[in-house]
Amino acid sequence: MRTSTRLAVASILLLSAAAPALAFKEQLDRRMREYLVRSPRAEGSDRRADLAFWFQASVGMTKEEVGLLLGEADAMTTDPAAMGALAGKFWPDLKPKVQEAWTYPEGWTFYFAGDVLVALTQYFRKIR
Secondary structure, three states, rough: OHHHHHHHHHHHHHHHHHHHHHHHHHHHHHHHHHHHHHHHHOOOOOOHHHHHOOOOOOOOOOOOHHHHOOOOOOEEEEEEEHHHHHOOOOOOHHHHOOOOOEEEHHHEEEEEEEEEEEEEEEEOOOOO
């Protein structure tokens, strides 16, 4: 196969592999723009860059904002014992202020006081 043909095939493969990721990013961009238009409080806040540019959840965000960025949680709990198990060594500091926890893949847990994200942890669970 000629070099030009190999390059053409390689670029087609790269573009087709990147297409789902680009479609996801475009959908996320659209959702964030729509949210920022209908939520003037977020528009003027420090969280705007996290929502519109970095696409990352950060302390101070609302449950709605975290849900927009990350989608539906794998699990949600308001049980203090379950939240304590998820938080591990951080639970003594979190216990007085946390009322709910959401878990996501890769060991991420997001802790909320009312409607506001107040902490997050990531633990890698050992596979036995």
